[in-house]
Amino acid sequence: MKSRSAFRLLCCLVVVALSFCIALSASMSFSQARGTQTAARAVPRTADGKPDFSGFWSTPAQPGARGTATVFTKSKMSPFVPGGEALFYEPRTGDPRHDEPRAFCMPSGFPSGFFGPYPIQIIQSKDYLVMVTEFQRITRLIPLDGRPHQKGIEPTYYGDSVGHWEGDTLVIDSRNFKRWSLDDYYYVDPTQYRMHSDAFHTIERLRFTDGSTIAYQMTIDDPKIFTKPWSEDFEMKFHPEWAQTGLYEFVCEENNRCPGGNCRK
């Protein structure tokens, strides 16, 4: 009997130890998702010597951030122009289609859709940078061949982006947006829905700080809302382990059972 009890005790200890290891592993995996670990990797370069951002990355987040969607820091923002605050904070009306269109699988828009805690895959060639998010499977096709912005096109949720190199920094300039959500701040405070205007213009600057980290700066220029452009710095972390499965499918319409709080049977 003694030996049986000892065996049971041993089994329990093994289970507890294994559980601890799994918990630790999951915790580390999550830390990696928001960038508290770095693997030694040289900055990869393409055949023509440019930094190569291809691979799987966490979405831009404030260094050390964990878990939630990234939102812009209010103290980084420039003062409002007269009337800008009213454009920035969209009043809630009680109509869920107005107050939270994404609950009905409407597009997140840029930059909001790129700032959730989901992977981004980047595919880079000489002429294009392609960014695909797992969340809503948003695809940005950014030409790098020096072409100007398109003219005379309808404003869109994701804008018109063009890229160019400044040394080892990739600069992406985006314009031609329709007025839409700036970020997911309403997750933090449901009473405040922050918008950008149809004059929204962004400049993203991407550069490697090491082989597994992209310093990602976004400058926001929205003259209908802010007196002058302002910037915030984020990080993206490299995740080679996500290549094993790739991006998982995300079809919002598949089973959106309770859009706006009205659940179907």
Added chain:
Amino acid sequence: MKIAFPVLLIATVLASAPRTAAHHSFAAEYDSTKPVDVTGTLTRVEWTNPHIWFYLEVKDEKGTVTTWAFSAAPPGVLMRRGIPKEVLKIGSVIHVQGFRARDGSNNASGGTVTFPDGRRVFTASNEDAVPQEKR
């Protein structure tokens, strides 16, 4: 007390898993003033986007059976953490706490799940309200 290893394993993974973002805010779909606290038999799992759903048959003291549906994280997020859909075993009895849908139906956010071994795990999205421990 017997502890089934798979249950312990699964519960540990769920307990240590990060909270995740939803495609909608909690306030859009659920009412934080209407907590739901039920124990029942898991009858169905929809391993779908934008959230998985799992269904519980809950029997009251009179023997009346009510079906509740609970939403949790998207399948991609769960799978990336190493949590397959087999984690939610049909026929198992689990205790779920969350908040009712705004339309008053028997749908709710699956805030926390307690497995038969007593482990209490967080299953809702990051921004969701979390049921408080009863005192």
